[in-house]
Amino acid sequence: MGISKAAFLLLFLLSSVQGSTLDRYVRTEGAWLLNPMKQVYRANSDEECAEKCESEEKFPCRAFLFTSKDQQCLTLSENTKTAMIFRRANAVLYEKRIYLLECREGKGVDYRGTEAKTRKGVKCQKWADNSPHKPNYTPEKYPKAGLEENYCRNPDQDEKGPWCYTTDPDTRFDYCNIPECEVECMHCSGENYHGVAATTESGLECQRWDSQQPHSHGYLPENFPEKDLKNNYCRNPDGEPRPWCFTTSPTKRWEYCDIPRCTTPPPPPAPGRQCLSGRGEDYRGTVSVTESGNTCQHWSSQSPHRHARTPENYPCQSLDENYCRNPDGEKMPWCYTTNTTARWEYCNIPSCDSTKPEDPAVDVPEQAEVAEECYQGNGVTYRGTASFTLSGKKCQAWSSMSPHRHNKTAKNFPNAGLSQNYCRNPDADSRPWCYTTDPSVRWEYCDLKKCDGQGLQTVPKPPQTTQETNPECIIENGVDYRGTVAKTARGRTCQEWSSQRPHSHDYFTPTTHPRAGLEKNYCRNPDGDVNGPWCYTTDPRKAWEYCDIPKCPPPQYECGKSKFRPKLCAQRIVAGCVSHPHSWPWQISLRTSYGLHFCGGTLIDPQWVLTAAHCLEKSSRPAAYKVYLGLHKEVATEPSVQIRDVEKLFKEPRRADIALLKLSRPAVINNHVIPVCLPKENSVLGGREDCYVTGWGDTKGTRGAGYLKETGFPVIENKICNRPEFLNGRVKNHELCAGNIHGGTDTCQGDSGGPLVCLDQDKFVQHGVTSWGLGCAQPMKPGVYVRVSNYIPWIKSVMESN
Structure with a gap:
């Protein structure tokens, strides 16, 4: 059943009583709206600015801008769906969630969603265009009606709801298929339910979406701003048959909510496409065979596979016959198969786009060390491959409109080199930048240095953190010492390791110990002597002596930061790709006592490795294992390789598949060996990382x-x-x-x-x-x-x- 605007807004306001006023808004850093209708106030905080928006009397406040430095608050009559958005440092935009929802209330006069096709699937004409139809309703004549782009709107308060002029010369206008905002009841599978029900069908209280107790989860409100995951209200963010929530019962992780179906019929289904566009959620063709050639099972059938994707559970998804469909937001249309050994598979649907996909990238087994990149001037000519911001956020692709819509496209800026998600400067800013993949941060400058006149960095590379910068000191007992001291503590000159005069020796030679660094006559510790490096002497009266080499200070390093830029291999490359050498310096190879690789692991501290407990099933003896660090090739022939025995091993006591290895001595931290960072206790990842x-x-x-x-x-x-x-x-x-x-x-x-x-x-x-x-x-x-x-x-x- 319908609900009046006053009742809807009252419910919305009541639903926010439990939390902060800011819970009603979506936050975006670095964004500024060009909005002619605004009011300017002084405010000490964003909460105070939100109160100004809530009490604004000059116009319906849809958003506000706040700058903490100037303590300036601007209440706005529009949001990013209706106004031009710009980049601006130190500004934060807050938009009311209610105006971002892709549903309508009543006649949909306030609808500001992005639907741009009619109920028959015909593309809408832009409101500002005069072809193929000369419009009566234009942005100039109706500036408050939200007539931007070609989005469906209702500028004349038509009783049938939002409509648009069409791109079909024979059809001047048609209505759009905009679903009702569901508050008390649900249509379809409750995708648009925004009510305040907060108990499950068995009577359990719902857990708040922003809480991780008692159940940790990835549905974080800040990562899914369009899903309205507010308080502990039932929602359907992931294509289930109906709304659900995590529960406050430790023994029941999640459960469906008992939301009644609306008595009014759902909006009539759009005709849909006969080809694949995006994820194919609107595909309504008749392909009924999977990619591998299996025939599809009827959606109404439970044989050979029982399932919940039925026409009853998904009444608005056209689950007809056994046709391929995408009712739950999968990658592409799919179906259950009639093959008992293949429960479900994707379908091969012809694309609506005639362009061919890119060829997969060519993978080269060995990559050169990645040179540091820099930009000249203000970076307008920069064409490198940097794709991370100063704060470490990944860049959004220039061709993408998610999570941030923008006009900086290759079409609009053909000479700016806007390819993939590489840092660029299309608008002649002070330095290269990009939109970020963080929904709450619109853009940031990139992590790039400025070049000097020869195209080189004006800022030197960070100092190396090991004996590579100061080789004339030792760590622990100096087994890894590779300096050039060639005299003993008593001043005697060392004998060359390859020489047999004046002292004959068969065991400690470059041939017998190829990894011990026995070059020339430098002091070394090939036998792991606890007192440190030594050498044979050139004095016939003294066979050998220790060398006097000072201890190195404890290494300084930053966890999780590689000295070599990682490739960050694209997902589309089948089976991954070969890494840039040493770009993952915390990766270790866990080996048998005779050097055969069988498991991986991670250096989390100079003397500690994290691995899986099942990797230690072969033996409970530490001596059965060795840890190889600093390698790129599995054969471990690089000079950067370090080998450590395992002193102790610890399996998690409650039999989780995680274990710790204590190395016999700390690893030497250098450009090739760096520990990774550990997460905060009980922290969780959102669903989009x-x-x-x-x-x-x-x-x-x-x-x-x-x-x-x-x-x-x-x-x-x-x-x-x-x-x-x-x-x-x-x-x-x-x-x-x-x-x-x-x-x-x-x-x-x-x-x-x-x-x-x-x-x-x-x-x-x-x-x-x-x-x-x-x-x-x-x-x-x-x-x-x-x-x-x-x-x-x-x-x-x-x-x-x-």
């Missing part, structure tokens, strides 16, 4: 075997991952899922124990330990990782007590 895994595991015949490989893919919320179509409830709360649902890239045998890291600001943080999966890179079978943040207290306790 791109993370990266690395390893020397099985490549299944793809290129790059023998080199460290990487791949990037998103974290998948456990609720999604535990659906029957994916891992069917196997993923526990202390684990997390990551991978491409459609397969193609994944961790595999030999990668176990290795890291899943995510970029946080400008550092990589380890959120997962590679644990298990069903097959390798199989569709619908993402990898499973132990959630590191759950075990921070245990990790700290073991390290501090040992």
